[in-house]
Every structure is written in C-alpha cells, then in structure tokens.
Amino acid sequence: MKINIPTPLRTYTGGLQTVTVPGATIGEALEQLVGTYPDLRQHLYTGEGKLRSFVNLYLNDDDIRYLPQKEATAASADDELTIIPSIAGGRLPHRQSAPIAPLLVIPWRSGGICFCN
Amino acid sequence: MAASTLPGIELPKLSNEEIARYSRHLILPEVGMEGQQKLKAAKVLCVGTGGLGAPLALYLAAAGVGTLGLVDFDTVDASNLQRQIIHSTATVGKLKVDSAELMLKGLNPFMNVVKHNTMLTSANALEIFKDYDIIADGTDNFQTRYLVNDACVLSGHKPNAYGSIFRFEGQASVFATEAGPCYRCLYPEPPPPGLVPSCAEGGVLGILPGLVGVIQATEVIKLILGIGETLVGRLLLVDALTMKFRTLKLRKNPDCPVCGTHPTVTALIDYDQFCGIEKPKSVGPLEVAQNKAVADAPVVDGIPQVSVQELKRRLDASEDVFVLDVREPYEVPIASLGVPLIPLGELAKRVDELAAQKDRNIVVHCKSGGRSQKAAQFLKSVGFQHVENLAGGILAWADKIDPTLPKY
Numbered sequence: 458m459k460i461n462i463p464t465p466l467r468t469y470t471g472g473l474q475t476v477t478v479p480g481a482t483i484g485e486a487l488e489q490l491v492g493t494y495p496d497l498r499q500h501l502y503t504g505e506g507k508l509r510s511f512v513n514l515y516l517n518d519d520d521i522r523y524l525p526q527k528e529a530t531a532a533s534a535d536d537e538l539t540i541i542p543s544i545a546g547g548r549l550p551h552r553q554s555a556p557i558a559p560l561l562v563i564p565w566r567s568g569g570i571c572f573c574n
Numbered sequence: 575m576a577a578s579t580l581p582g583i584e585l586p587k588l589s590n591e592e593i594a595r596y597s598r599h600l601i602l603p604e605v606g607m608e609g610q611q612k613l614k615a616a617k618v619l620c621v622g623t624g625g626l627g628a629p630l631a632l633y634l635a636a637a638g639v640g641t642l643g644l645v646d647f648d649t650v651d652a653s654n655l656q657r658q659i660i661h662s663t664a665t666v667g668k669l670k671v672d673s674a675e676l677m678l679k680g681l682n683p684f685m686n687v688v689k690h691n692t693m694l695t696s697a698n699a700l701e702i703f704k705d706y707d708i709i710a711d712g713t714d715n716f717q718t719r720y721l722v723n724d725a726c727v728l729s730g731h732k733p734n735a736y737g738s739i740f741r742f743e744g745q746a747s748v749f750a751t752e753a754g755p756c757y758r759c760l761y762p763e764p765p766p767p768g769l770v771p772s773c774a775e776g777g778v779l780g781i782l783p784g785l786v787g788v789i790q791a792t793e794v795i796k797l798i799l800g801i802g803e804t805l806v807g808r809l810l811l812v813d814a815l816t817m818k819f820r821t822l823k824l825r826k827n828p829d830c831p832v833c834g835t836h837p838t839v840t841a842l843i844d845y846d847q848f849c850g851i852e853k854p855k856s857v858g859p860l861e862v863a864q865n866k867a868v869a870d871a872p873v874v875d876g877i878p879q880v881s882v883q884e885l886k887r888r889l890d891a892s893e894d895v896f897v898l899d900v901r902e903p904y905e906v907p908i909a910s911l912g913v914p915l916i917p918l919g920e921l922a923k924r925v926d927e928l929a930a931q932k933d934r935n936i937v938v939h940c941k942s943g944g945r946s947q948k949a950a951q952f953l954k955s956v957g958f959q960h961v962e963n964l965a966g967g968i969l970a971w972a973d974k975i976d977p978t979l980p981k982y
Contacts, residue, residue, distance in 0.1 A: 464743040510763045544740040
C-alpha cells in the first residue's frame, strides 16, 4: 500500500513523500511504516498504542474512523493511505521561542510550538 | 446552489462610482447587481492579518465586501514582508491593523475597516464575532484555531473560512456551518506541544499563504453570494511543491463536543490549557511573553540561563567555555558565532563527539533559545555536568553584542 506522508512528518521518513509498505490491513501497513521509521511512532500512536485523535487517516477518499472495520479494514497494494496532519500556521510571528516542554524521550524534535520565519 | 449566508436584509444601493468600480462583477451573471449589493452588505472578520489574512483581506476589499474587521495585536516586522503583502516597507514598526487599513483603504475607499487591535481570547471572541456574518481564520496557533472554531459554533454557526499552511503544504475548508462539520469534528484534540514541529522545521514558502488565503477569500465570496459549491464538508489539501490539489470528504461527528448532538462544550474554555501550553503572562504577543519568561529566569528546568553579555564577558576574559551551536546546517550561512555545530536532531546520535568536552563549561545556543534549552537538558541527562543555555540565542547576540550580525 502507498502511504502519503504529510510535510510535517517527512522529517521522520528521510524526506520521503510517499512510502510503499506491505500489509493486508491498514493497521498492518501502519505497523510496517512505524517499524521502518521508528521516529514516526510517537507522532501517530499514543503510549498505549492507540492512534492519536489528531491524526486523520484516509484510505483513498474515506476517513477510516467511519469505515466499519476502521484500522482492521483490508487494503490492497493499489490502495492509498493519506495521513492528514494538524497544522496551525498562517500568521507566522517573528522571533518566537518555544514554551519549554519537559524533555520527552529521544527521538528529538519533541520541541514546543515554534513558528519561526 | 448554496443559500447566501446573509440574513434577509434590505440591500444597500451602489453609487455610480461603485458601479464603475465593480463593472466586471456586475456583468457576471452569477454576481450581478444583487450579488454586488450582497457583497456591500456583508461583514467579514479576518482573524490575523499575516500570511493568510493579507491576501484574503486585500481580495475581499477589492471585491467590494462592505465591512472588513481585522483582529491582530502584532506590529509589522521586516521579516513579514516576504509574504504579508498587505503591509509594506513604509509601515514596518506600525501596528498591523493600522498598516492593513492603510493598504485596504488605498485599494478601496468605499469599504469600512473595523480594527480590533487585540489578541482574540475567550473573553472577547463572542463579543467581537457578533457583528460579523462570516469569520475567516488566518491565525497561527492551535489555541486560536480551537477558539475561533468554538466561537463560530457558539455564535449560531457562523461559517469559518479556514486556511492553514506549513512549509509547502496547505489546507482549506469551511467549518462550523449548521449542516457541516466543525474543526473539532476533524481534529477532536490538538497535538501536545511536544509533538508540534519546532523552529528547525519551520519556515514557509512565501507564495503559499497567498495561494491558500485566496482560496479562503473565494469561499467567503461564494458564501456571501450563495453560489457554487463551498468547501463545507470537504478539506482541500494543497501541495505547492508537486502542485497537487486534493479534496477529502469530511463528516460531521455526531459525538463532537461542540457541534454534536449532545455538546459538552457550551461556552468558550481556556484554550491554552486545552492545548497544553503555558499561559501568556502579559498582554501582548504570546511568543514574547513566553520568551521573556524563559530569558528572565536564572534556571529553567535545571538548566542555568546565561545572558549574551555574560558569555561575551567570559570569552573576553578567556575563561574556559565550550560553545555549541545546535541549529540546522542551513542556518549557519545566515549568521554564525563560528562555533561547532551539531543539530538538535542529531545530538543523541552524535553525543560521542562531545566526549572530550564532558567536564568543561558548555554553553548551548540556537536561534532564540528554545532548541538549545532542549539540547542542554539532553546533555545534562546523559551526564554532562556544566551545561548552560544561551538565553535569546544568536538573535540576542546580534541585538546586544554584535549589531553587524544579521537577524533572521
């Protein structure tokens, strides 16, 4: 299955815009994805292994939340999965620093909000 | 055809000068005289006059929207002008709402500009929104995104012409109409601050907010005129690098806490808390309030904060200090202190390179102090004893020590 990686997450896929992974279901394909790019895991899943609520996944044109089997939905090599990120930008102030979040775990980029120019 | 958002009011007449000005609209059957009168009667609020708000407000003014409200608390900075075309070199340093008004009235003296020189908050949002028909969200942070969404729903489902950008990628939709989904239907919760991209991944292609802001303006015009198919129930994804546009179907979530069948959010809440970020300590730009809080504290999360003056003094006195730059390589040619570089994102992998410095006094710096604070915390966690953060980063150095250094 082809997975479209949005700009904010391309940092964790070595800049790749699309990644092709095997998997009989959406869940299996995602597991392959975070297996190959472990830094992605914390961006897609909570510590309990659930998909984060601000991560929207579309199988072709369908929001997987509204598919009867959700992540267990069968997928073929021709299917396309798109990750829709939550982005807030628009009015980018200059010289902004981050609210300092407590250091999470490595991998990095676990910074606070910072919209520098 | 969609129904116009405007209530059934008597439409204002156009003067002969206005008729001449809007001629290309008047001869377009989908707009015509009645449509142009609807535009004149319309009141649109632009939240933010930055990258998205600039083209949005300019085109709405040009199109003849009768009243434009502008919400912004910021002043114009030279670095805004790469994309915020509503401001100009001559208005650097002025309030953005004043700068924007100059440009808008210059373009179209027949429309009204209402300036709200304030930060949009839970305390003032409903009061400000009540005078407008449509809200256009061109803000830059998750707190305000959720605030605008909730205030739109709670104001009786005022349509929210939404746009958002990141680097080369944009999103647009129309949220919070009675029939369609709201922002929370798509994003029930904000990402925790720890997962939001940092400075190192910031930046935006200057043209992109133009593209997305004009899409927002198009939606506003369609909502006013009641023509075409709006983005209600659809999310437009724009990728400027591949120049691909895609729309995805959005659904109204029946369990949505704001617009669902049994709403639990029935009044505006504390959005800083909701988004898990520190509250601004004073009135004024959020980032300044937060920046200052860090810079003023002598120790933040166990990391001493050293001022640029103190670092200069130590270097001049030839005291033993190892300065480490943790910015990205592409930032170095812009401005540099000429010290070793290990980008924050590579620090964990490359920490061995610092083995020889382990017992030395280390001062970490980045652009403005955010990334270096995290780097310092990491170094401390792996056993470095004397690690300090350069408060304000290389920007403070340029401000206070070396004015020849460019600021970016």
